[in-house]
Every structure is written in C-alpha cells, then in structure tokens.
Amino acid sequence: MRPKRQLARPVREIRIPRTFAEPREIAIGAVVFDGDAEMPGTVRDIVGDYVDLERPTGRAWRARFRRLRPATDWERRQLAAVGALHRQQQKGLPDRSPRLVAPPARYGHSRWRVQGP
Numbered sequence: 119m120r121p122k123r124q125l126a127r128p129v130r131e132i133r134i135p136r137t138f139a140e141p142r143e144i145a146i147g148a149v150v151f152d153g154d155a156e157m158p159g160t161v162r163d164i165v166g167d168y169v170d171l172e173r174p175t176g177r178a179w180r181a182r183f184r185r186l187r188p189a190t191d192w193e194r195r196q197l198a199a200v201g202a203l204h205r206q207q208q209k210g211l212p213d214r215s216p217r218l219v220a221p222p223a224r225y226g227h228s229r230w231r232v233q234g235p
Contacts, residue, residue, distance in 0.1 A: 135188040149189040158193040174201030
C-alpha cells in the first residue's frame with residue numbers, strides 16, 4: 119500500500135482592512151489603498167467626500183473616500199520602494215534598462231538594435 123501524500127500547506131491568509139466609513143477616519147499623511155486606481159498613495163487633503171492622494175513619483179489624483187482602505191504592510195513597503203526608485207532615477211544615475219538605438223543613416227536600412235547591459 120502506498121503512503122499518503124502530504125497535501126501542500128495552505129497559502130498564508132492575507133487580511134485586507136475594511137474601507138473607511140467616514141472621511142474623518144482618514145488622517146492627512148496616511149498611506150491608503152485606492153481600489154479604483156489599484157495602487158497605494160499618501161493622503162494630501164480631504165475635501166468633502168473626496169480625498170486627494172499622491173504617489174512619490176508626483177502622480178496625484180482624487181478618489182472617493184468609500185473606495186479607500188488602509189494600506190497593508192506590503193502596500194506600504196511597495197510605496198516606499200517606488201519612492202526610493204524614483205529618487206534614484208532623479209539623481210541622474212544610469213538606467214540599466216536596454217534602449218533601442220537607431221542605425222546610422224549611411225547604411226540605408228531601418229534596422230534598430232538594442233543597446234544596454
């Protein structure tokens with residue numbers, strides 16, 4: 119008789135916080151997750167039922183407070199990582215992504231090549 123196979127362990131349960139019931143529950147500077155934009159942002163202002171959010175890259179948008187929820191720890195780390203990456207790119211450090219380079223005109227063809235690491 120064959121031994122029973124062990125079943126895989128269940129995936130760790132992720133607890134997603136509930137949405138806000140009122141705008142006054144949201145603090146300026148808090149990190150929240152916008153369900154419509156599907157990304158976290160930092161609260162900059164609250165105007166009635168709307169909340170102004172901003173990303174470290176400078177992208178700003180307005181969302182209804184009922185579509186927001188507190189960000190999870192992972193989403194907070196994601197926002198911090200985006201900010202760190204944006205600051206690094208703004209410093210003028212070389213970007214490691216490949217670039218398409220046009221061929222010299224003297225060859226008379228339009229074959230593009232990839233240049234990069």
